[in-house]
Amino acid sequence: MIQLRLLVIASLLAPALVFGALGWMTWLREQTEARRSITQTLDLVQEHTLKTFETVSLVAEGVDQLVSAMSDADIRRSEADLHLRLRRIADTLAQVEDIWIFDAEGVPLVSASLYPAPKSLSAADRDYFQVQQGADAKVYVSRILSARAGDQRFFQFSVKRSDATGAFRGVTAVSVEPDYLRDFQRRVVVGSGLSVALVREDGDVLARFPTETRDLVDRPQTLPGFVELRKSAPEQGLVKTSSMFQGGQRLLGYRRLPSFPVYITAAIGTDAIARSWLDAMGGYLLIGVPSTLGLFLLSVLALRTFKRENAALAALQSEAERREAAEAALRQVQKIEAVGRLTGGIAHDFNNLLTVVLGNLDMLLHRLDPADARARRAATLAKEGAIRAALLTQRLLAFSRQQPLSPQRVDANALVAGMSDLTRRTLGEKIKVRCVLPRDPLPVNIDANQLESAILNLAVNARDAMTDGGTLTIETAGERVAQPSRDPESPPPGDYVVIRVRDTGSGIPSDVLPKVFEPFFTTKPHGQGTGLGLSQVYGFIKQSGGYVIVESAEGRGTTVSLYLPPAGEAQETAQTDQPPAGASASETPGRDRVALVVEDDPNVRRFSVEALRQLGFEVIEAADAVGAMTALASRPDVDLLFSDVGLPGSDGRALARSALARNPRLHVLLTSGHANQIGRASQDDSFELLPKPFSVEQLAERIGAAFAA
The missing domain is CATH 3.40.50.2300 (Response regulator)
Known part of the structure; x- marks a missing residue:
């Protein structure tokens, strides 16, 4: 009986003790998670904001140096030229809204946006002008301002203009759109419960999410006690303080931008932390089953809680990885474009050389004695080598998207079906070829010969990946892409005709996948591949207005999808460069x-x-x-x-x-x-x-x- 009572007491007391201990640990973990989220957000926002400020500072200092040796009269005489130069700089940089050069009275001399610069405007009452007029403040960042010649909101990066003696000559100012910074802040914190702000040393808010930039101008916002708050830790800190925006307490992290009198802040309300904690603990309140099942359910709920709490961190890490992947993809595209321009540029010289080599070898073969088999064999081998060099040049032109094409209206289904026998003969008996084709036609405007060559290239690559045999599936379909992608190589929203070539081979390792379209890159043994097959496919599809997507995992095969724009109304078939009937090499068209x-x-x-x-x-x-x-x-x-x-x-x-x-x-x-x-x-x-x-x-x-x- 005593043992049964002890068991009953234990079944009630043990869950209560475990629940209390788990609640305390969960609260501590939520606090730690909030601090970690703030730190990671500060890292991301600091990197973006610092790059933006450094770029704008270089622009301000560069413009100041540009006119440093010019008098105000010289600047006015050169206003048209300077306006165009400043306009080009402002148009190039998304974060720069305008560039101004003011004289010592605050009257604009040159503007990037307005020509001629309105002499009726004056910056003499602006804080950035007055600060630079009083003393050299190096690069000074103003508070949020409203344009006097428009409805723009901006803050200024100003640099003092001085003569050789150091006397004040005016100000060079670069206007920055807060919404440029706010958009990045929004992308970083959306859905996380965090708020992010860009704050001057005096507490004036320059950009903040969530809030509109217009609100910062109509109702200037200042972080209360921010000046006092950072005195104890001028560079960075993480403190609990009250919120002027939503009310209540919040956990605030701040960090000073190197070389600039500006801070970035990231904050989360304590009520949000409490809600997250209550969400985590809510599962445990369901414990009401007998003591034998209570401990079991407790462990299951703890595991579910652990997964839920780590979901937020995983989402942030996934976002960072996705951005890094998009940047890597963009660098890869730029590298491929650069190589493409190079190959297109040298094609003319190669073709001139090959014209001389092939033509003279051809004439030599016509003039050699048929009985001289050794000389004819040497000339024939040389001609074959030159022909292979010409084919190599054509592949380079295909990769650089500069090959001449003869597009015509083609049914993708009929084209794939028509080349199925050729594909089977090319791949051999070990490879099973399947064609999955819909009944309805899928018309596209494309060079049919080049498309067949591209599909055959993909099939041969798939064969090399299936050394022990396998199945190659060629599938056509009409698809609609609904959502835009951050990957610059992905097709934008719209309707497409898709040709997929799927194999059951060894797949492509993750470190090799980004390089598959690079010319001369190959994983085949030396002498067994030029590395131009996939690059030729890539260049041809891009030149035809399409997109190429490669999906692969090591050991799970590879799928290459060709996205082609569908053809509109029926068009007249493009004429190909076929010689007229009756023309042959044996004729002598030049007689007389x-x-x-x-x-x-x-x-x-x-x-x-x-x-x-x-x-x-x-x-x-x-x-x-x-x-x-x-x-x-x-x-x-x-x-x-x-x-x-x-x-x-x-x-x-x-x-x-x-x-x-x-x-x-x-x-x-x-x-x-x-x-x-x-x-x-x-x-x-x-x-x-x-x-x-x-x-x-x-x-x-x-x-x-x-x-x-």
Whole structure:
């Protein structure tokens, strides 16, 4: 009986003691969690605010140095030029609203936003002007002000203008929008129960969330006792104080910005901490079951409480990680863009070199003795190497989004279905290929050949990841993206046609995933890959107005999604650059005809001259447009103008138009190794165009097309 009574007492007393101890520990933990949240918020806001202030200070000091050697009269005479320069600076920096230069009387000399600067305005009564007028305050941060020529709210960063003797000459001021800082504060603390403020040394609030900037101007707010509060700890502190905004007590953390007379604060009300504590303890109040189940439920509720309390910290950490990932993605995009611009810029020189190599090898093969097998084999191998180099240049152009495309209306379903047999033959018997295609057509405007090449590239990469066999799924669908993403590589909201290539391979490690689109990056053994497959896919899809998303986990396969804008109403199919019927390399289109070759590269010009002579033309040559027009004037019997698009001081299109004005019966064929020039020439004119590098056979085909036009 005694033991039963003790058990009953224990079943009542033990839960009460445990509940009391747990309540105290939970209260301490809530206090600690609140302090940790305040500290983390101060870290984030300090980093952003400090970068903003440093940038604005550099602008103020730079503008002051710009006009330091100029008198006020010089500045007024140069107002138009200075206005434009200041305007460019203000437009470049989102945090800068305006830039002003005032004389010693407070009259504006130059403004970034207004031209001419209104001489009726005066800053003489502003605090930033008066402080700098009294003494050099270095970089002074004013209180919140309301514009006298508009409804803007701002605070000023001011720098004293002095002459060689140190005498006061006026003020250089940079206006900063508080809402720029407030928007960042909002993103940091939204949903956390925290409030954040930017405060001057005298307690004046410059930016605060939650509150509107207009409220800070209409009803200037000052943190009560802030000056006294920071005397004991001037740089930073964490104290309990009363709130002037919501009332009651709050836990306030503050920190001084290095090199600036400004503090950032983060606070949370004690009532919010108490509510969080009550939320945590509410689960334990449900304990009413027999003592045998009470201890069990207590442990379960404790675990649930622990998870709930750590959710807030996890959310902050997740937000920080997401920002870091977005910044890393942006840096990756910028790096890829830089490499793309580089590859596009050197393509012209590569194509000129390859034109000389391929063309002369082609002519050499035609002239070699068929019986000399060794020499023909060497020339053939050299030609194959040059062709591979040309393909490599095309892939680089695809990555740089500068390859010439022939978009046409294509049904994505029909395209994928049509290449399914080719895909199966390419991947081999170990890989099972599945096509998941809806019944309704999914039209897109795109270069069909390049899209097929992109899908085949993805399939080959998937095959290499499934060394022991597996399943490759190619799926098409119409999808709508509803929510915007912070990732600059993700598609914005809208309707898309999506082509997904999914494999069951080894997946991509997390440290490799950000690099998959970089040119020449490959995880394959040396000699088994160029590293241009995925970069070519990326460049082609981006050039076509689409987006590429790669999802992968090591050991769980990879999914590559191609998001393409859907085609609108039915359009006429784009014309491709096919040679006219009947044109062949064996014909001699130049018999009894005269051709003028215009090319600034001497090696390419020599090859072009020899190739045209081989085709039966009488050939004259020129290195630029001036020489070409001189030759046309002296030889009115010229039948064909064969010119490079890019010429010194002019271009082939302008030359062709001038030549046709002189001789309307003239036939024109243009050539270029630069993708941008190819695209413009094909769009702007009806001239036949031959991309570099080219062979004698291709030259003959395009000449036939030019004479047939």
